[in-house]
Every structure is written in structure tokens, then in C-alpha cells.
Amino acid sequence: MAQAVRFSIDYIRGEVRHRLEAGKVLRSQPVSALGAFYAPAEWQAMCEELELLDVRLCDPLAELLGREEWAND
Structure with a gap:
């Protein structure tokens, strides 16, 4: 039986930061660019x-x- 996947906004923000740093x-x-990194169920x-x-x-x-x-340069 498939388990429902749920993501918090904090998790999503962390993923965005990680992918930006990488x-x-x-x-x-656009936010839609994140879809390339996840399986369809996760992205949904x-x-x-x-x-x-x-x-x-x-x-x-x-x-x-x-x-x-931002740290001062």
C-alpha cells in the first residue's frame, strides 16, 4: 500500500537552499524547476x-x- 508523502515548507526551503548552493x-x-529532481508523487x-x-x-x-x-564582504 502506498504511503502518502507530505513535505513541510521548511523542508522545501532547505531543498531550495541546498540546490542553490550546489x-x-x-x-x-521558477519554482517549477524543482520538479526535475523528484519522482512524480513527491513533486505532486x-x-x-x-x-x-x-x-x-x-x-x-x-x-x-x-x-x-548576508555576511559583509
């Missing part, structure tokens, strides 16, 4: 969570990160 995605890419679960938070797939990934702290 150079797999760009901050300007993420989309459902994002929809609950009014995040659109066309929004830039940077929108998911919220406020970020």
Missing part, C-alpha cells in the same frame, strides 16, 4: 503544499527563501 538551480528560475505532494501557501509554480525560487542574511 549550483543545480538559480534563484531566478510538494505542489500541494506550495499551493496551500499561495506559492505559484511560475514564482522565482528566491520567493521561497524569504529573508536571507
Whole structure:
């Protein structure tokens, strides 16, 4: 029996940060770019969570990160 997959927004944000740091995605890419990294069932679960938070797939990934702290150069 298949178990329902559920992702929290904190998990999704962590995944975005990880993929940004690894150079797999760009901050300007749409949220939909994340779909390439997940199985269809996982991606669907993420989309459902994002929809609950009014995040659109066309929004830039940077929108998911919220406020970020930058060290002074």
C-alpha cells in the first residue's frame, strides 16, 4: 500500500537552499524547476503544499527563501 508523502515548507526551503548552493538551480528560475529532481508523487505532494501557501509554480525560487542574511564582504 502506498504511503502518502507530505513535505513541510521548511523542508522545501532547505531543498531550495541546498540546490542553490550546489549550483543545480538559480534563484531566478521558477519554482517549477524543482520538479526535475523528484519522482512524480513527491513533486505532486510538494505542489500541494506550495499551493496551500499561495506559492505559484511560475514564482522565482528566491520567493521561497524569504529573508536571507548576508555576511559583509
